[in-house]
Structure formats: C-alpha cells, structure tokens
Amino acid sequence: MLLSKLLGERFKEKPADAFMASHIFMLRGGYIRQVSNGIFTLLPPARRASRKIEQIIREEMDAIGGQEVLFPVVLPAELWKESGRFDSVGSELLRLKDRSGHDMVLGMTHEEAAVHLARSEAKSYLQYPFMIYQIQTKFRDEPRARGGLIRVREFTMKDAYSFHTSQEDLEAYYQKVLDAYDRIYKRVGLRNVIAIESDTGMMGGGKAHEFMYLSGGGEDTIVLCDQCGYQSNMEVAVSSIQKEPCEEQPMEEVHTPGVRDIEALTKFLSIPEFRTMKATVFSRRDNKIPVVVFVRGDLQVNEVKLKKILGTEVDPLTDYEGVDLCFGFIGAYHLNMEGIQVLYDKSLEGETNLACGANRKDYHIKGVSVPRDLDIREFVDVARVKEGDACVKCGSPLKVRRGIEAGNIFQLGTKYTKSMGMQYMDENGTLQTPLMGCYGIGVGRLLACVLEDNHDEYGPIWPKSVAPWLIHICMLNDTNEGIRELGFRLYQELGQRWDTLLDDRGAAAGVQFADADLLGAPVRIILSKRNLAKGQVEITTRDKRIKTMVPVEEVSQKVGEILDQ
RNA sequence: CGGGGCGUAGCGCAGUUUGGUAGCGCACCUGGUUUGGGACCAGGGGGUCGCAGGUUCGAAUCCUGUCGCCCCGACCA
Numbered sequence: 001m002l003l004s005k006l007l008g009e010r011f012k013e014k015p016a017d018a019f020m021a022s023h024i025f026m027l028r029g030g031y032i033r034q035v036s037n038g039i040f041t042l043l044p045p046a047r048r049a050s051r052k053i054e055q056i057i058r059e060e061m062d063a064i065g066g067q068e069v070l071f072p073v074v075l076p077a078e079l080w081k082e083s084g085r086f087d088s089v090g091s092e093l094l095r096l097k098d099r100s101g102h103d104m105v106l107g108m109t110h111e112e113a114a115v116h117l118a119r120s121e122a123k124s125y126l127q128y129p130f131m132i133y134q135i136q137t138k139f140r141d142e143p144r145a146r147g148g149l150i151r152v153r154e155f156t157m158k159d160a161y162s163f164h165t166s167q168e169d170l171e172a173y174y175q176k177v178l179d180a181y182d183r184i185y186k187r188v189g190l191r192n193v194i195a196i197e198s199d200t201g202m203m204g205g206g207k208a209h210e211f212m213y214l215s216g217g218g219e220d221t222i223v224l225c226d227q228c229g230y231q232s233n234m235e236v237a238v239s240s241i242q243k244e245p246c247e248e249q250p251m252e253e254v255h256t257p258g259v260r261d262i263e264a265l266t267k268f269l270s271i272p273e274f275r276t277m278k279a280t281v282f283s284r285r286d287n288k289i290p291v292v293v294f295v296r297g298d299l300q301v302n303e304v305k306l307k308k309i310l311g312t313e314v315d316p317l318t319d320y321e322g323v324d325l326c327f328g329f330i331g332a333y334h335l336n337m338e339g340i341q342v343l344y345d346k347s348l349e350g351e352t353n354l355a356c357g358a359n360r361k362d363y364h365i366k367g368v369s370v371p372r373d374l375d376i377r378e379f380v381d382v383a384r385v386k387e388g389d390a391c392v393k394c395g396s397p398l399k400v401r402r403g404i405e406a407g408n409i410f411q412l413g414t415k416y417t418k419s420m421g422m423q424y425m426d427e428n429g430t431l432q433t434p435l436m437g438c439y440g441i442g443v444g445r446l447l448a449c450v451l452e453d454n455h456d457e458y459g460p461i462w463p464k465s466v467a468p469w470l471i472h473i474c475m476l477n478d479t480n481e482g483i484r485e486l487g488f489r490l491y492q493e494l495g496q497r498w499d500t501l502l503d504d505r506g507a508a509a510g511v512q513f514a515d516a517d518l519l520g521a522p523v524r525i526i527l528s529k530r531n532l533a534k535g536q537v538e539i540t541t542r543d544k545r546i547k548t549m550v551p552v553e554e555v556s557q558k559v560g561e562i563l564d565q
Numbered sequence: 566c567g568g569g570g571c572g573u574a575g576c577g578c579a580g581u582u583u584g585g586u587a588g589c590g591c592a593c594c595u596g597g598u599u600u601g602g603g604a605c606c607a608g609g610g611g612g613u614c615g616c617a618g619g620u621u622c623g624a625a626u627c628c629u630g631u632c633g634c635c636c637c638g639a640c641c642a
Binding site: 013511515526 | 575600602603634635
C-alpha cells in the first residue's frame, strides 16, 4: 500500500469525545469513523486488523471441530417467539416490520437461528456432538454505547453453538472452548485475560464464564483472590464478612436531628460504620411493593444478587408517595412490616451493639443486638463485595479490579432446544432433547482491547499477528532519486512476502514518523541520504526494542529475522 | 430512562454575557524554499453557526420547540 493513496486522514489533536487510548488512536490514526451513536465504519487499517483477528478465531474454532456457517442478520419474529425471547428481551432487541407487516428482528445473538438449523439437520445421535459458528454482524440497541469500539450497537461477533447428548459431553466441550479462547487471546497479543464465573443474564442456563481483559478503564468489576485463585464478576461475587465481636449493650433511643445517612450517623455517635445497620429501599418491577434491605452499615447492596433473590428487576425507590416508611430513620427494630418486604443480609447475623434508625423522625437507636432484639428467620446474601473482604475459600483479602469483557461462554442446557422443540433419536430409538452451549467473542472489541494492551503515547504497537501492515518504509529526503528508487524497490521486494506500506508522500520526517507511529507497523525501515551514502538503511521496531543499521542488500534477510522470531 | 455538558470549516477551539459584514490554529489546494520527530514564505478554497419556528430594521448571539453527540448512573452475553 502506498501511503499517499491510503484513505483516512490522520491527525495530531486528540478528539474531544474520546477518552480511552484505543478510541483516541483509532480516530487519530484513521482506523474508524463514527456514523451514529455506537455505529462505526471501519477504514482500511482497522479492517485489515479485524480480518486477521477473524482468521485467528476461525482457525481456533476449526481446530476444535467447528463448522462455519452464516446465519441471517434479519430474522422472523416467530423464531424469537418460539424461544420466548421476543417478549422477555427488552428494547435491546431491534424489532421491525417488513413490507407485508410481518414482525422481524435484527439478530443480536443467534441461538434461535442455530436451533432452527440444527433441529432439522441433526436427527440422529450419531451426528452428535457438533459445533457450528459464524462471524457475523450483530445489532444490539444498547442503552449507552461508549468508548469507541469497546461498546457499540452494531458489531461483528464470532458466535458458536455446540450440541450434545449428555451433560458430561457438554462440559468436556465447554472446557475445549475455554482452552481455544485462551489460545486466541494469546495469539492476538492480549495479556491479562482471565476467565471468571459470571451471571448468565438473559441467556439463561447453568454455568457461564466471562473472559475479562483486566484494564483500569473497563466497565465491569471483578473480584479476585491472589491466594487461591478465586475470581468472579462483582455481580455474583461472594465474600465472608469479618466480625468484630462486641459486648451487648442496653438499647437506647437517641435524638439525632438531621442525621439521615450512615456517614452522618457515624460522625454524630463517633462509632465506626460496621457498628451501624443500613436500610436501603427498592421497588419491585413486578408488583411495585417496596423492599427494605438491611445490611451492615459498612456494606452496600448488590442489586444483581437482590434481583436473583427476588426473581424480579428492582429499582432504587424514588417515589415515596404512599409508602409508610420514615426515610432517613428506617430501622429494623419495631419496623411496621405492613405492605413492605424486608430482607436481612448475612452480614448482620449475630451482630451486637449496632446503631440504626428508630422509625421516628430525628431519632436513632443505639445498642441493638441482632440475636437479642430482632426476630429474623432468614439471612440472605445481598451485600456487595468490597476490596479487602475475606475470600470465602481461603480467607485472604480480596482484590477488586476493572475489566473489559472480551468473550464469554455458556452452558445453556436445554433452554433453547426444549422451547424450540429440537429432538434427536438416541441409540434406543427414543426421542431426546439435546444440550446446548454457546460461545461468543466480539471482534471489534477484541481489536480495541489489543490496542489498549499494546500502545505507547504515540500510538498502537500492533502485535505481528494483527498488525494492519508488518513493514512501514519511510523515505526521508524523498527528492533524492537514489532513495526513491531504493524505496520502491524494497516496497516491491518485501511486499511479495509481507504486508508492506510505503510512505511516498515526500512529507517532513516528523510527519512520516508520527504517522508510522499511528499505523503501528512492527517493523520500520528508514531510508535517508545520510545512511544511503554509507550504503545502509536503518531498521527499527515499533516497540523500540531493535534499532539497527544494515547494508542495503541485507534488508530483506534482516526483516525476515525480526518478523520470524 | 435520570443527572450533567456540548453542537460554529475535516479536527481542535474563540466569538454568545452586552444582537450589527463569521474568526484562529492544524489539515486541504497552488508556487517556491526545506527534509532524522508533526518545517518556512507567499497565495488560495472551504462554514445555510445542528434543525425548525419566533422576537427584531438586523440573530451564531435573545425566546420556544426539536434533533444529535459526549460524560456519570440505571441497563447490558
């Protein structure tokens, strides 16, 4: 590729709307352009890199027996009604009508399409197990796209679906996919990816893992234990609560004017947060009954856990109309439970000498002992894990980190095969419902993660496996005939073996170097008058590890050494 | 969906308070001088100031509505 012909302007100023390194450099380097919120065009550099990623994924899927297919982007709503997801999935699913008024959906994932195909093509146990996959455009009407290619509405995804005749077989294959994913991340040059247990969300089913690229800018929160290897999404993370035993004290009501939150209460009474009890109120989406959740004052409610316990979505209560609660002073002692639901977190179990609201404006109660003063039948786990909590497996302090989800795998079981009536004949001639697994990787997001993990202050440092171009030739002193002649000759010669870019614009050295930094080719060849006079050219690597002078006739060999090592 | 911010040339911004011929830097085009980290001189092109109404002799500027984009939260394979 001649740089003078490469479409896509590169610029030096940081775009006002970009904050993540991958977003900034992809805009500055002419990799992507936004068309609409969360919808991007990929320009040649990004497309070249994404094709390389796709190819790596394809090879690894093929290596575990995958068969590539291509499902439609537009699907009839009937299929989604069969699985029940037409109604259960929210506005993330883009629904539309065709010209004759039929309900259609834009595919955001393809379980339905996979079962539609598989149920009519695989009717005998002899055909099992099998896995089909595709690399295809998905559309999800995300409430909030952000971060360039990190979180978008339209994107390319590799999604795979496996079908099995037993849970053991599903689990064995699940492990094979997990290993294949590890190889994929390694091959694209992404370090710091860990597989963590995750919530199954709208996918349903049993076991699930998310592959998290650990990064401070990530939008998911992960809980880790360095000691025993426990790692989990914050959404489902558990910890054991440290207790500091305290002698029981007599209960006493205290006047606490204007003290409406834990922070004020601890200051007012000069006690630590864990000697208080906190009340948080939510409303159920299904029947709107307020739910009062009590946790120890130093903890917070994990809404995903709460959602699972209640079996319905919850929202923090904002409409106090008609709710008989003394907000700011809600306490567990002598609380009027009429018309509300009350939950107690396990952090409160056995606690003594706590301060909590008195259910009366401007009053709190000191010295509440949970076993002595409250009649609680059941404690539940609804607390959010925090940094330093004890690991439930080994007791070591837990760490909390941010991460970007770079892939996920699910054991779906029979959720889709059953609802969509997929069956096969087993060796005894009886009909059985197969088990299913599904496995996704977002290609664009993976590309963005690779950039997040491989850049300096000037631009991407692409790993050889995904670099849009492997070699970038700069011709300084462009007007010099010897240099132009050599530049084009090397371009031809090296271009036979490697993806090569030639800067033929005659730009100033600084401009050429800055653009080479943004395009991030692993190997850079610099031709200049001063070196050519000595019959030499300079070869450097984008990561700055190699900077060497070689005779003109040895360039090809040296580049080969660098790229093959 | 809630809170906040912003829409003026491809990018980054000033001008809006106090209405009076739309500006700056980078990028782009032409000619010349340059050439090892975003050069210099001279000339040039490009904007219905997001859109629609309204007020006014006159609106980027004031008023009303609307659309879009960004950030935080909610949400989320």
